[in-house]
Structure formats: structure tokens, C-alpha cells
Amino acid sequence: MNIASLILAAGKGTRMKSKLPKVLHKVGGKAMVERVLETVQSLGTVRDVAIVGFGGDEVEAYLEGRAEFVRQEEQKGTGHAVKMAQPVLGRFDGTILLVCGDTPLVTKESLEALLQEHAQSGAAATILTAYMPDPTGYGRIIRNSDGHVVRIVEQKDGNPEELSVCEVNTGMYAFDSQKLWPCLDELSDDNAQGELYITDVVSILVNGDEKVSAYMTEDFEESLGVNSRLQLAEAEAILRRRKNVELMNAGVTIIDPNTTYVAPEVQVGTDVILYPGTILEGNTVIGEGSEIGPHTRLTNVIVGNHSMLHFTYAHDCEVKDHVDVGPYVHLRPNAVIHDHVHIGNFVEVKNSQVGAGTKFPHLSYIGDSDVGAGVNIGCGTITVNYDGKLKHRTTIGDGAFVGCNSNLVAPVTIGKEAYVGAGSTITKDVPERALAVGRSKQIIKENWVSDDTFKKK
Numbered sequence: 001m002n003i004a005s006l007i008l009a010a011g012k013g014t015r016m017k018s019k020l021p022k023v024l025h026k027v028g029g030k031a032m033v034e035r036v037l038e039t040v041q042s043l044g045t046v047r048d049v050a051i052v053g054f055g056g057d058e059v060e061a062y063l064e065g066r067a068e069f070v071r072q073e074e075q076k077g078t079g080h081a082v083k084m085a086q087p088v089l090g091r092f093d094g095t096i097l098l099v100c101g102d103t104p105l106v107t108k109e110s111l112e113a114l115l116q117e118h119a120q121s122g123a124a125a126t127i128l129t130a131y132m133p134d135p136t137g138y139g140r141i142i143r144n145s146d147g148h149v150v151r152i153v154e155q156k157d158g159n160p161e162e163l164s165v166c167e168v169n170t171g172m173y174a175f176d177s178q179k180l181w182p183c184l185d186e187l188s189d190d191n192a193q194g195e196l197y198i199t200d201v202v203s204i205l206v207n208g209d210e211k212v213s214a215y216m217t218e219d220f221e222e223s224l225g226v227n228s229r230l231q232l233a234e235a236e237a238i239l240r241r242r243k244n245v246e247l248m249n250a251g252v253t254i255i256d257p258n259t260t261y262v263a264p265e266v267q268v269g270t271d272v273i274l275y276p277g278t279i280l281e282g283n284t285v286i287g288e289g290s291e292i293g294p295h296t297r298l299t300n301v302i303v304g305n306h307s308m309l310h311f312t313y314a315h316d317c318e319v320k321d322h323v324d325v326g327p328y329v330h331l332r333p334n335a336v337i338h339d340h341v342h343i344g345n346f347v348e349v350k351n352s353q354v355g356a357g358t359k360f361p362h363l364s365y366i367g368d369s370d371v372g373a374g375v376n377i378g379c380g381t382i383t384v385n386y387d388g389k390l391k392h393r394t395t396i397g398d399g400a401f402v403g404c405n406s407n408l409v410a411p412v413t414i415g416k417e418a419y420v421g422a423g424s425t426i427t428k429d430v431p432e433r434a435l436a437v438g439r440s441k442q443i444i445k446e447n448w449v450s451d452d453t454f455k456k457k
């Protein structure tokens with residue numbers, strides 16, 4: 001099937017009370033319109049056109065290179081928005097899949113079913129509908145006595161009988177492109193909102209003896225249209241529950257699903273345990289048998305197998321197998337933590353390679369460093385990587401031992417199996433197997449405390 005998607009994303013989203021265009025608000029860590037775009041693209045669309053208007057520059061910048069854009073300068077309704085696309089899709093010969101940028105939960109499966117129904121029925125238009133226990137706010141699907149769809153009535157225009165209908169318009173439709181465009185010229189703004197409604201195309205087609213079909217989704221939650229912050233939170237909760245169920249069905253233990261937030265794109269291996277307060281975002285991947293949390297946030301982090309990260313914030317970095325991290329650890333971009341590393345409390349690692357079996361047990365800052373395998377970094381050690389203008393690297397060879405409270409002033413190299421005495425400030429390279437001590441010598445003043453001093457206390 002030749003399908004072009006048309007995504008309505010020009011509305012201001014007045015009810016959001018936001019400076020940000022509504023469709024750029026995020027659910028599951030991604031802008032709503034991006035979720036919709038990715039879902040339609042997964043169907044193999046040949047073109048994707050987004051109608052943008054309010055905050056159009058922002059929306060275009062966000063989706064740059066992934067869709068074509070059409071401007072709707074004034075938001076005169078969904079029908080007017082579709083009309084704006086006529087110059088670019090007017091000659092398109094195929095099916096137009098019309099979706100809204102504010103329905104981020106719709107699944108590929110439902111849109112596929114919609115397109116299949118459209119193809120099989122040979123209808124001029126097919127509507128994706130849903131049965132909503134509480135249909136308030138949605139357009140209602142009005143059928144005749146034979147059960148055929150004849151009209152869609154908006155909440156603000158409906159009479160009590162029409163408003164008692166629980167089958168709603170999800171705002172997603174398949175149109176035969178050539179039959180869609182002529183209808184747009186017949187739209188009128190003679191309605192409660194003074195807008196051109198795309199939904200009126202249904203009655204225009206029916207009155208012109210064209211067939212309009214409908215496909216009802218089984219899961220009404222996925223057609224949730226986000227118009228307010230409350231609905232945004234509802235969408236977030238649905239997405240989170242969906243993901244948690246998927247993970248538990250795939251062999252992941254989630255101690256408390258109510259406090260575990262896993263973005264849809266995240267991958268989690270079997271026998272992973274997620275403790276309460278765990279947030280997994282972006283392109284995070286967790287290997288088998290790892291334990292995450294409690295109170296851990298991982299954004300774009302690759303974790304290997306059988307690693308433990310507790311009370312940790314990590315982003316844009318990698319932790320390999322059998323690593324043990326936390327509590328109170330910050331792993332920053334481009335940290336690569338190799339197998340069997342131990343990172344204990346109050347440690348920050350940034351832009352560094354940390355070799356297998358190395359230990360940073362407590363209170364260290366390791367930045368812009370290449371740390372070998374089997375290194376022991378004493379409590380309170382700091383890589384002094386910044387001279388006020390430039391960042392410099394620290395290299396620590398395999399098996400080196402750095403005593404507590406040392407400053408390694410970069411650029412500097414500690415050789416393999418070398419020792420640094422506790423409390424040293426190291427400014428020169430330390431050769432392999434050498435001992436470097438860079439601190440003032442201890443002096444002893446015998447009998448420095450006189451009897452008088454002692455008595456005063």
C-alpha cells in the first residue's frame with residue numbers, strides 16, 4: 001500500500017497553559033509528536049508531512065530531516081490544517097494516514113488494523129474509533145440504523161442523545177487521497193468553535209454516496225488525546241504500566257512497579273531486578289542478572305550482565321559486567337567502566353576508561369583519565385584535570401596504588417605498579433614500580449606542650 005502520513009501538529013494546546021508547543025511535551029522521555037512520527041514510519045510510509053504552526057520553528061527543529069513540513073499560520077481547525085497540505089500531497093495517489101501529534105500512545109498494530117480495514121472495505125475514508133467509558137471531550141461516532149457511520153459530532157456541538165454515545169473518534173483516519181481533497185472545499189465553520197473540522201469530511205463523503213468505514217481499537221487507552229497536563233500524566237502512567245508489564249512478562253523482577261519508570265525504548269535482560277525509585281531513560285540497555293536501584297537514574301547507559309548500581313545517577317556512559325557501583329555515585333558522559341570494577345560511595349567519574357578489577361572505594365573525582373586494570377585509588381583521590389583553560393588527561397598504569405587524599409595534577413602519568421604515598425600532590429610522571437611521595441615532611445617538636453598550656457585546658 002502506498003501510504004503518506006499527515007501529522008497535525010500546529011495547535012497551540014491552550015489547555016496545556018505552556019510556552020512550549022503542545023506536541024513537544026514529552027511522554028516517556030520523547031516528544032509526543034516524535035512518538036507519533038516514529039509509529040507511522042514503522043508502517044513503511046513513503047512520505048511524512050507534519051502540519052506545524054504554533055511554535056513551528058521549534059517543532060521543525062525538533063523533527064528536522066525526519067519529515068516534510070507545511071505551515072498553518074493561523075489555527076482555524078483540523079480541517080483547515082489538512083487543507084494546508086494540499087499543495088504538497090494534492091497529487092499523491094494512495095492512502096493518506098491522518099494522525100494527531102497529541103495521541104502518543106497509539107500503537108503500530110492499531111494503525112495497521114485501520115489500514116487493513118480501509119483496504120478491505122474499499123471505503124473512501126476509514127476512522128479509527130474507540131469505546132471510551134467516559135467519552136467527554138471527544139468527537140462521537142454517529143451511526144445510522146444499519147450501523148453505518150454517518151457523521152462525527154464534536155463535544156461542543158452535540159445534543160444529549162449524541163453525547164451519550166461512547167464510541168469516539170480517536171482523530172486517526174485513512175483517506176483515499178483523491179477523494180479527500182474535494183471535500184475540504186465544502187467544510188464550513190458554522191459550528192460551536194467556529195472552526196473547519198476535518199471530522200465533517202465524514203458526512204460530506206456519506207452525503208456524496210461514498211462509503212465511510214470504521215475500525216474500533218480494543219484498547220481505548222491508546223487513543224488518549226493529550227490536551228492538558230492531567231492527560232499528559234495519564235499518558236505517562238499508561239506508557240509506564242505498558243512497559244513494566246512487558247518487562248515482567250519477559251522475566252524482569254520489578255519490586256514496585258508504581259515507583260519504577262522505564263522508557264519504552266529501554267531494553268532490560270532477564271533476571272534483572274529493578275528496585276523502587278529506578279528511572280531508566282533514553283537508549284539505556286541493562287544486561288542479564290543486573291540489579292538496579294533503589295533510587296537510581298540511568299539515562300542512555302549501557303549496563304552489562306550481573307552488575308549492581310544502587311543510589312546512582314549515570315548518563316551517556318557504559319558499565320560492563322560484574323561491576324558494583326554506589327551508593328551516591330555520579331557517572332558522567334564517556335565513562336567506560338570495565339568488568340569487576342568497584343566504585344563506592346561519593347565517587348564521580350567522567351570521560352574516563354576504568355580498567356577491569358580497579359577500585360575507587362570512596363570519595364574520588366576521576367575525570368579525563370585512562371585508568372588501567374587492578375588499580376587501587378585511595379579515599380579522597382582527585383584527578384586535577386582542569387587548569388582554568390584546558391582539560392588534561394591522567395594516565396594510571398595497571399596495578400598502580402594511589403594513597404588516600406592524593407591530587408594527580410594532569411597531564412600526568414602514574415606508571416604500572418607504581419605507588420603514590422598518601423596525601424601527595426603529584427605533578428611529575430611517576431615511573432613504573434616507583435614510589436612517589438609529594439607532601440611536606442612531618443616534623444616533630446618534642447615537649448611542645450608546656451605544663452601551663454596543658455593546665456589551661
Ligand code: UD1
Pocket residue numbers: 008009010011012023051072074075076077078079080081100101102103137138139140152154168169170171196197198199224225227
Ligand atoms: C479532535 C477531533 C475529535 C477527536 C479528538 C481526538 C476535530 C474537529 N476533532 O478534537 O473528534 O475525538 O481530536 O483526540 O478534529 N491542530 C492543528 N491545527 C488546528 C487545530 C488543531 O494542527 O488549527 C492539531 C493540534 O495540534 C492537535 C490535533 O490537530 O495535534 C487535534 O487538535 P485538538 O484541538 O487537540 O482537537 P480535539 O479537540 O482534541
Ligand code: CA
Pocket residue numbers: 100102225226227
Ligand atoms: Ca486533542
